[in-house]
Amino acid sequence: xxxxxxxxxxxxxxxxxxxxxxxxxxxxxxxxxxxxxxxxxxxxxxxxxxxxxxxxxxxxxxxxxxxxxxxxxxxxxxxxxxxxxxxxxxxxxxxxxxxxxxxxxxxxxxxxxxxxxxxxxxxxxxxxxxxxxxxxxxxxxxxxxxxxxxxxxxxxxxxxxxxxxxxxxxxxxxxxxxxxxxxxxxxxxxxxxxxxxxxxxxxxxxxxxxxxxxxxxxxxxxxxxxxxxxxxxxxxxxxxxxxxxxxxxxxxxxxxxxxxxxxxxxxxxxxxxxxxxxxxxxxxxxxxxxxxxxxxxxxxxxxxxxxxxxxxxxxxxxxxxxxxxxxxxxxxxxxxxxxxxxxxxxxxxxxxxxxxxxxxxxxxxxxxxxxxxxxxxxxxxxxxxxxxxxxxxxxxxxxxxxxxxxxxxxxxxxxx
Amino acid sequence: xxxxxxxxxxxxxxxxxxxxxxxxxxxxxxxxxxxxxxxxxxxxxxxxxxxxxxxxxxxxxxxxxxxxxxxxxxxxxxxxxxxxxxxxxxxxxxxxxxxxx
Ligand SMILES: Cc1cc2nc3c(=O)[nH]c(=O)nc-3n(C[C@H](O)[C@H](O)[C@H](O)COP(=O)(O)OP(=O)(O)OC[C@H]3O[C@@H](n4cnc5c(N)ncnc54)[C@H](O)[C@@H]3O)c2cc1C
Ligand SMILES: [Zn+2]
Numbered sequence: 001x002x003x004x005x006x007x008x009x010x011x012x013x014x015x016x017x018x019x020x021x022x023x024x025x026x027x028x029x030x031x032x033x034x035x036x037x038x039x040x041x042x043x044x045x046x047x048x049x050x051x052x053x054x055x056x057x058x059x060x061x062x063x064x065x066x067x068x069x070x071x072x073x074x075x076x077x078x079x080x081x082x083x084x085x086x087x088x089x090x091x092x093x094x095x096x097x098x099x100x101x102x103x104x105x106x107x108x109x110x111x112x113x114x115x116x117x118x119x120x121x122x123x124x125x126x127x128x129x130x131x132x133x134x135x136x137x138x139x140x141x142x143x144x145x146x147x148x149x150x151x152x153x154x155x156x157x158x159x160x161x162x163x164x165x166x167x168x169x170x171x172x173x174x175x176x177x178x179x180x181x182x183x184x185x186x187x188x189x190x191x192x193x194x195x196x197x198x199x200x201x202x203x204x205x206x207x208x209x210x211x212x213x214x215x216x217x218x219x220x221x222x223x224x225x226x227x228x229x230x231x232x233x234x235x236x237x238x239x240x241x242x243x244x245x246x247x248x249x250x251x252x253x254x255x256x257x258x259x260x261x262x263x264x265x266x267x268x269x270x271x272x273x274x275x276x277x278x279x280x281x282x283x284x285x286x287x288x289x290x291x292x293x294x295x296x297x298x299x300x301x302x303x304x305x306x307x308x309x310x311x312x313x314x315x316x317x318x319x320x321x322x323x324x325x326x327x328x329x330x331x332x333x334x335x336x337x338x339x340x341x342x343x344x345x346x347x348x349x350x351x352x353x354x355x356x357x358x359x360x361x362x363x364x365x366x367x368x369x370x371x372x373x374x375x376x377x378x379x380x381x382x383x384x385x386x387x388x389x390x391x392x393x394x395x396x397x398x399x400x401x402x403x404x405x406x407x408x409x410x411x412x413x414x415x416x
Numbered sequence: 417x418x419x420x421x422x423x424x425x426x427x428x429x430x431x432x433x434x435x436x437x438x439x440x441x442x443x444x445x446x447x448x449x450x451x452x453x454x455x456x457x458x459x460x461x462x463x464x465x466x467x468x469x470x471x472x473x474x475x476x477x478x479x480x481x482x483x484x485x486x487x488x489x490x491x492x493x494x495x496x497x498x499x500x501x502x503x504x505x506x507x508x509x510x511x512x513x514x515x516x517x
Contacts, residue, residue, distance in 0.1 A: 242465040253461035255438075256490075300436035301418075304467045304491045309417045311432045344461045401457040 001197035004108055023189060024196035029203050032229040033061045035383060036221055037236060038208045038244065040064025042073040042184075043361060043368065044236035045191035045202075046376020047383070052198035054377070055384035060200045061230075063223060065207035069188030072238050073369065075338035077261050077295040079274055079283065080370040081118040081179035083138045083145050088394040088406050089347055090141045095391055096374025097178060103373055109190030111182050112288065116273045118179030119153065121323075123168040123279040130410055131174045138176075146175045159270060159326050167322060168280050181274060181285055187372055211248040217356035218248070232357040234383045239304065239339025241362035248355050253400045254341045254363050257298040258308035260316075262335035264327075266290030275323065282319035292330060294320055298340060298366060307337045340365050345405040350379055350392040359383050360397070421498045422476045423484050429476075437473040439463045440485040467491060471505060474498075 002008065002021050012020060035051055037044045040062045051057045064070075080100060082093035104110050122128040128147075135145040153173050154162045162170045192202055210222030211233060220229035235244045239256040267290050276283035283295045296316035299308040313335060321328045343349060343363035348371075350361050361379040364371065378389035388396060399405055418431040445451055445459055464470070470490050475483045487496040487505045497505055 240467075243467050251458075251462050252465075253457075253463070255463055255465045256467075301472065301488070302465055302470060302490050303493060305493055309431055311417060311430075400461045401453045403453075403457075 001108075001193065023193040024202055027201045027203065029061060029063075029201065029206065029223075029225060029228050030059075032059075032220075033201075034059040034230070035232045035234060036060075036228060036230040037062045037234045038221065039071070039235065039237040039240075040068040040188075040192075040202065040204065041071045041236065041238060042069065042187045042191065042372040043238075043364070043375045043379070044234075045069075045188055045195055046372055047234055047236055047361065047379045048200045048202075048376075049191050049195040049198065050377050050380035051384060052195060052200050054380060057384060058199045060195075061228070062195070062200060062202050063206045063208055063221070063228070064202070064204045067204050068192050068202065069185055072259075072338040072340060073188050073372070074184055075261065075336055076184055076369045077283065077285070077293050078181045078184050078369055079118060079179070079276070079285065079295075079367075080113070080182060081176050081274075082143050082370070083118075083120070083134060083174060083176045083179070084408055085134050085137055085410055086406050086408060087141060089408050090138060090143055092374055092378070092391050092395070093371055094141065094143050095377070096371040099373035099377065100182065100370075101178075103182075103187075103190070107190035107194045109186060109193060111186045111190050113180065113182040114288075115178050115180040116285075117156075117175060117177045118274040119148075119157065119276065120174045121153075121170050121275065121277040121279070122172045122174075123170060123277065125171070127279055128172050131172065134410065135174050144176055144178050146177070148173050148175050157271070157273060157275060159324050160275065161323055161325055170323075179274065181287075182369075183288075184369065187369075191372075191376070208244070208247075211244070211355075211358065213248055213355055213358075216354075218358045230357075232359065232383055234359045234361065234379065236361045236379070238362060238364065238368070239341045241341050241360060245353075245360065248353070248358055250353055250355065252349065252360065252362065252397070253344055254349070255302050256304055256339050256341055257301070258303045258305060258337040259298045259340045259366055260296040260308045260313055260335060260337045262294050262296070262313060262316075262332050263287070264292040264294070264330045265333050267292065267330065270326075271324075277319065277323065280319035280322055282316045282323065284320055284324070291333065292327065298342070304339055305337070306339055342366070344400070346408040347406045348375070348395055349397050350375070350382060350388070350395040351397040352382070352386070352388070353397070357386075418493065418495065420474060420486065420495065422480065422482075423498050423500050424480045424482050425476060429479070433476060433478045434474045435477045437475055437483065440471040440473045469496065473501075
């Protein structure tokens with residue numbers, strides 16, 4: 001792997017940037033692997049990277065039906081934060097946030113992690129009670145958080161409508177200064193390049209169509225390019241996870257829903273933080289390119305179509321215009337949907353399964369981008385040791401039988 | 417935007433008039449006390465979530481407020497039929513209906 005550096009940039013300038021090497025190989029699949037990771041999104045690529053780096057497993061392949069990062073990783077609004085309510089979730093997301101803080105150096109790839117802070121607005125007394133409770137819980141877990149009043153918010157977000165006469169007045173907010181955003185593609189590409197350098201085969205345009213199980217143990221996967229053997233198979237396929245589980249005769253407590261987002265035409269810098277509101281349901285930030293990045297809610301119906309209904313987008317735009325009247329005349333450029341895998345308790349599943357050598361990492365729903373490094377890290381550990389990483393243990397699929405759910409509907413109440 | 421036919425109002429109306437209520441034909445266990453943790457977990461949390469035809473409940477929230485069932489394709493979103501609670505779809509294949517009630 002050629003190391004990226006300022007010096008390299010200068011050197012390549014001399015040859016008009018025409019001699020940059022490819023960031024990763026495109027090998028044909030081998031007949032057998034130690035571990036096959038199904039799904040080349042951020043979580044799958046991170047899993048492969050940590051399998052190779054932390055556990056020395058080198059015969060690893062990532063099988064992706066489309067192109068790397070073309071799923072939710074490349075479709076999300078990139079909000080990163082760790083201010084979840086319950087200890088189990090807070091610790092998992094905070095572990096990921098700490099990895100984000102060193103990720104560009106770790107991968108030698110600029111993932112444009114920007115700790116511009118995240119605001120969660122409260123619009124009612126109950127919202128404010130919930131916010132105070134969550135911030136207190138966060139601080140007990142060593143996670144940064146502050147409760148702000150409307151005057152303090154107004155000072156930090158001048159364009160926000162803090163008038164007390166609006167339909168849903170802003171009564172306060174929680175603020176996590178260490179939260180922020182990152183560049184979605186760069187995360188996939190950075191992990192892909194670093195994994196490839198450790199010998200991981202990244203195999204695109206190769207859909208997995210079956211999981212072969214012999215005597216209760218996985219032996220490999222059927223693909224559009226034939227059978228590929230593996231000792232272990234790790235599925236990280238987001239919205240398609242229920243279908244994948246079905247291939248091995250398993251069921252998951254997951255429902256797939258469309259989640260939409262949209263971006264505006266580029267504007268001059270006007271919003272230097274991330275603002276989200278559960279109550280009016282919208283969230284917004286401004287990308288480095290200048291576009292406003294706006295996330296909508298999920299469509300309530302199950303769907304695999306990577307598109308949703310206009311009424312959901314309209315509802316979100318109403319919320320954004322209510323919060324930021326100045327944006328009411330901004331034109332929108334593009335709108336799209338991804339398929340998110342929602343769990344009954346709004347928490348992920350990172351788990352072994354009743355099939356030997358088969359693992360699932362899914363159920364991140366509307367908010368898994370923020371956990372990409374942590375998810376890959378603890379899942380790789382779980383797969384390598386055939387035993388749950390301590391941070392992953394509470395997220396086993398068994399919780400839906402034992403009743404030990406981790407209800408994050410409050411902290412994950414807005415889709416992000 | 418879906419256009420949904422309410423079998424009670426007998427009219428085609430816009431999706432915004434309705435609310436979605438999840439998988440249809442889930443039968444409450446006759447004897448909950450007798451269920452194992454696995455069976456109870458299955459009943460509460462595990463849904464079919466198929467990629468393809470799906471039997472689901474909708475409520476006509478802003479009009480008759482009654483629940484009914486819909487057969488919808490979860491990939492194309494095309495609605496194949498709507499029918500009242502307590503009846504079975506006419507065109508569904510057994511595979512899509514599944515073995516669990
Ligand atoms: C509109 C939108 C906004 C969001 N906003 C945020 C946000 O602000 N913050 C946040 O933290 N999260 C957000 N999320 C959620 C976040 O995007 C996801 O939780 C996260 O990206 C999931 O990563 P992943 O790698 O597991 O999934 P993906 O990136 O979807 O990767 C799964 C991959 O598996 C592949 N695959 C599926 N089936 C097969 C098969 N049979 N064979 C081979 N490959 C297969 C797919 O092609 C896909 O590339 C948002 C999601 C959406 C849709
Ligand atoms: Zn009706």
